[in-house]
Amino acid sequence: MSDAPVIRPARAEDGDAIDTVIRAAFAGTGFGHQGEAELVRMIEADGDTLVSLVAEVGGEVVGHVLFSRMDVEADGAPLSAAGLAPVAVKPGLQGQGIGDALIRAGLDRLREQGAAISFVLGHEAYYPRFGYSPELGARFASPFAGPHFMAMMLDKEAAWPLGGRADYAPAFGRMG
Template sequence: MSDAVGIRAATAADADAIDSVIRAAFAGTDFGHQGEAELVGMIDADGDTLVSLVAERDGAIVGHVLFSRMDVEADGAALSGAGLAPVSVVPGSQGQGIGDALIRAGLDALREQGVAIGFVLGHEAYYPRFGYSPDLATRFASPFAGPHFMAMMLDSDAAWPLGGRADYAPAFGRMG
């Protein structure tokens, strides 16, 4: 068995494996494995997926990350935005940098697509390592506003907007 992990774009043929990875990664957590797996399916069905990547080791999918389209307004103008949710790694492969690699590859793909801003609702000690800032997120009205809501400009040289709003893809509003 190799330790090498490859990151690639997810395909329709990966759907069952991605579902299994999400359910395994979130089993027993406060997030609820059922909800996260359903959320990915709804986002995809709605056509709101911007980036979906899988991590493979020895031909098996061991991780997945999804970035979905967001409706963002900043300083009175539309701004292309993406929300990260969820990132999942099977329990036996957690703590090995796979989630980190998936997120970084996803952010690079968003930059290539010209997406201006990214948001995440997550652990405030984990996501700042990628450039996410709770301070930037406080400038945006959102139903998810709070200490776990973070944002980052995907062009690190871009000025921070003074204010606006950030709405996740409609699937998030349909979650239990």
């Protein structure tokens, strides 16, 4: 990669480039489905986007991450929460730290916004490097519960809730 990626907030005019990156990143992966680009559009249309960032290299959008609002209850009280999905990097540039930079920048933005917890449904060998824990995720009832459902407290000093419920934004329920 000749230029270091520039991470910036996504803008409305980035929509087509984001779609292209997401579709290319998930094509032929053998996991997920091709609905991620539509999911991003639905989350944005519903007003449930908390953080949407792009990575640019040489002025071209080559990566995207989205964190959306979640409805979470922990130990009987509402908890400000965000779901990470999707993160995508253009094929050919994957494995160069762009996804990592997008996720870390997104988590920093969530902390600035005062979010308490973030969830992800993803690969258990990848997401723990950011602080996501399958053990914390397992404390929450969710339609996505299982070994790939992970959570992290955004304040690393905060105590883990004993249990609760975690529901993604309504757009996730409308996916086929």
